[in-house]
Amino acid sequence: AQKVTQAQTEISVVEKEDVTLDCVYETRDTTYYLFWYKQPPSGELVFLIRRNSFDEQNEISGRYSWNFQKSTSSFNFTITASQVVDSAVYFCALSERTGANNLFFGTGTRLTVIP
């Protein structure tokens, strides 16, 4: 069965610190897709990244970077030089090719960036 674990419930950092949000997944499918979404206080989830299981290249987008390691079933998210606007709940999610209409979400990590 598929499962996404975000062990960090809440993290607080001081502005400009780097922070890594952990995501560990379980799946039996060889083809699957991993996602990160951000949920700001306004409520809507905002898409950050999608990765398929065959692409283990790390990705960098501005201050954001993602580290995908199939060997440890992890898809971690790092924010460099955090800013107050990064304060939000971050969700990691998994979709399998056999159930491509559904995303299985982790429980989320609430990040608070203190000015």
Place this chain on the structure above:
Amino acid sequence: DGGITQSPKYLFRKEGQNVTLSCEQNLNHDAMYWYRQDPGQGLRLIYYSQIVNDFQKGDIAEGYSVSREKKESFPLTVTSAQKNPTAFYLCASSSGRAAFGELFFGEGSRLTVL
């Protein structure tokens, strides 16, 4: 602006009443979804629709019903059969299947049962 509009933002209901949450999108997306979010939990799929006049149950469909009569609209009814309806409900849409792209979300509807 293109996006997803959910209404109402806040809703209070007495036990035993049905309520309907509205979701409208102007992104011309074929697929629409309803998720439920409880405190400290991830999102769970209630129903999804890949095309007009067709919809499928998700992981927690019991006590809920939907319709998809128009491409842009996917209302969710929370029936009195739903045992614990107090939650935050999120509607989303996508151009294809959820795994293959990005989901666009509305700002949610918070339902409280009194």
